[in-house]
Amino acid sequence: MSQYRYSTLAVHAGQHPDPLTGAINVPLYLSSTFELTGVGTDRGWDYSRAGNPTRDRLETALAALEGGHSGHAFTSGMAAISGLVAMLHTGDHLICSKDVYGGTARLFNQIVSHYGIEIEYVDTACVKAVAAAIKPNTKLVHIETPSNPLMVLSDIAAISEVAHAKGAEVSVDNTFMSPALQSPIALGADIVMHSTTKYLNGHSDGIGGALIGSKPEHKERFSFVQKAAGGIMSPFECFLVLRGIKTMPLRIKQHEENGRAVAEFLSQHPKVNLLAYPGLASHPQHALAVKQQKGFGSMMSFDIGTRTNAAKFLGAIKIFLNAESLGGVESLASHSATTTHGSVSAQEREEMGITEGRIRLSIGLEDKEDLIADLEQALAAV
Ligand SMILES: Cc1ncc(COP(=O)(O)O)c(C=O)c1O
Secondary structure, eight states: OTTTHHHHHHHHHTTTOTTOOOOOOSOOOOOOOOOOOSSSOOSSSSSSTTTOOOHHHHHHHHHHTTTTTEEEEEEEEEEEEEHHHOOOTTTTTTEEEESSHHHHHHHHHTTTGTTTTTEEEEESHHHHHHHHHTTTTEEEEESSSSSSSTTOOOOOHHHHHHHHHHHHHHEEETTTTTTTTTTTTTTTEEEEETTTTTTTOSSSSOOOOEEEEEEHHHHHHHHHHHHHHHHHHOOHHHHHHHHHHHHHHHHHHHHHHHHHHHHHHHOOTTTTTEEEEETTTTSSHHHHHHHHHHHHOOOEEEEOOOOOHHHHHHHHHHEEEOOOOOSSSSEEEGGGTTTTTTSSHHHHHHTOOTTEEEEEEEEESHHHHHHHHHHHOOOOOO
């Protein structure tokens, strides 16, 4: 289907009518096992941990949307990251963006490091720092761009070039952008990772994750991890994500329009400090955002001074909901230090710049005038 444009792919890739009945929606195959046709022969499926017809459809769609070779759906974004590092070995070196989702750092520091894998956090906004950190045993450079919650960008093409020159692969957490706004594989990355919980599902009614590989060896590796470690997405969740994907390009357009309007409003507000939104010309990496992204998305964060001010603001919002997560139809506001980065020590948060007064916003699909009015009255309460 690669000849088609993006919205056509979103509606049709992996979503062809059911060959048996003609149903135009992908059927929900709630079957743990499949009748075999003989000894060692089957109709393409034998056991749902190894493969399920509904999951296959989603995996096909994900590969098409990211321009990859194969898609692999996991039970959560964290399960996808676990799958990404599952095939590393004792003695391997893993480089990770310094400003990364707190759950990723928790997994790396408190589980993956126990297996003798050396993890090094690097300021991946600086390509030279990445090049300097790569060692002969570096197997993977994992970057999150834009990062959570500070919206720091890493140059995917430049990092891929330096990593490949030294024999390391590059994986990109593309959750904040969605496949609609950033194509890491086209920029040179090897693997894309998503929390499908966010823009891909888009309706805040499920948890899931995905890996998209660019080469046949990734298909072999990640299919094996799915089967051997078992963290696969359920058919029902696959159905929801397939449904979400059909409207993703349209949703992202509105997320983006609302995001820009809210960022412009906040950028003029006297109580808002250190607003991080790559779509603003004042963002230090605006030029890189223009170069590697197809839009600026609807995630942003700002500082409101103190934890007390953050609590007053979150207590006053009426349309925005005080909740973690992002990428759903409803606008959310959250206190980064106690939510996404709650498991990161206070000292590390301080070093990262995640202050006690930092608020992250995920801009939803409500009318932008209502969202701005809500923010205005909540800021007045601070
Ligand atoms: C950037 C990013 N990566 C990964 C994850 C983990 O995804 P999940 O919550 O689906 O496990 C999150 C969750 O918030 C995230 O924001």
